[in-house]
Amino acid sequence: MTTDVAGTGVDITTADGTADAYLTRPADGRPRPGVLMFQDAFGLRPHLRGMADRVAAAGYTVLVPNVFYRHGRSPVVDLPEFIDPAARPEIWKKVGPLIRSLAPGPAMRDADAYLRLLEESPLVTDGPVAVTGYCMGARLALLTAGTHPDRVAAAAGFHGAQLATDTPDSPHLVAGNITAEVYFGHADQDASLPPEQIERLENTLTGAGVRHRCEVYPGAPHGFTQADTAAYRKESDERHWEALLGLLERTFRTRS
Secondary structure, three states, rough: OOOOEEEEEEEEEEOOOOEEEEEEEEEOOOOOOOEEEEEOOHHHHHHHHHHHHHHHHHEEEEEOOOOHHHHHHOOOOOOOEEEEEOOHHHHHHHHHHHHHOOOOHHHHHHHHHHHHHHHHHOOOOOOEEEEEEEEEHHHHHHHHHHHHHHHHHEEEOOOOOOOOOOOOOHHHHHHHOOEEEEEEEEEEEEEEEHHHHHHHHHHHHHHHHOEEEEEOOOOOOOOOOOOOOOOOHHHHHHHHHHHHHHHHHHHHOOOO
């Protein structure tokens, strides 16, 4: 069942400044379970607002923060309506430094503020929220689930990047703290998440006893959910929606 939604811009006070964000929910104004949605590398833009609206229409209150707020309000980077980095390599020259600037420590301080907004909002039911993310946002979703385990009931990530590296701050190392159910839909032959990282993530989640499912979407390139980019694949995107909405339904069936 879907419903009409109402979305608005909001500002979130963080430890390091003010993050602009998009908040959307069913138009009836009733409190609904909260969902924190983390952006992909291209940032908060009309397409991501549309994705958030689709989740809201299924019965949730959804917050999409501009995680690059330290560099300005969204849009931080001037993007074309259709994003094709292969045709316009200057896009990555602008986006790459933004991604590299967001270290896990500051990102998780920010996550505390994002979660607090949802927890204090009259539009959100009491209890832990769900977190989902795309590309770099999948990494943030995993980190949030492990850094704030008592506040996250479900976590998902799609075409995630650098989820299980050999660095001391790799996101998979928080798996032992996670109490949420976790789902990852991986891109196929993704240079930012090679097979050894997929295996390392799976083994770590299993070893930590995390309720989880990780799947590789055959033939789906990195970015397959983003309809305003050249990487979009409709079949894989619809599979993502089925997985995400299914996870939310299992998690919140008694709270909406």
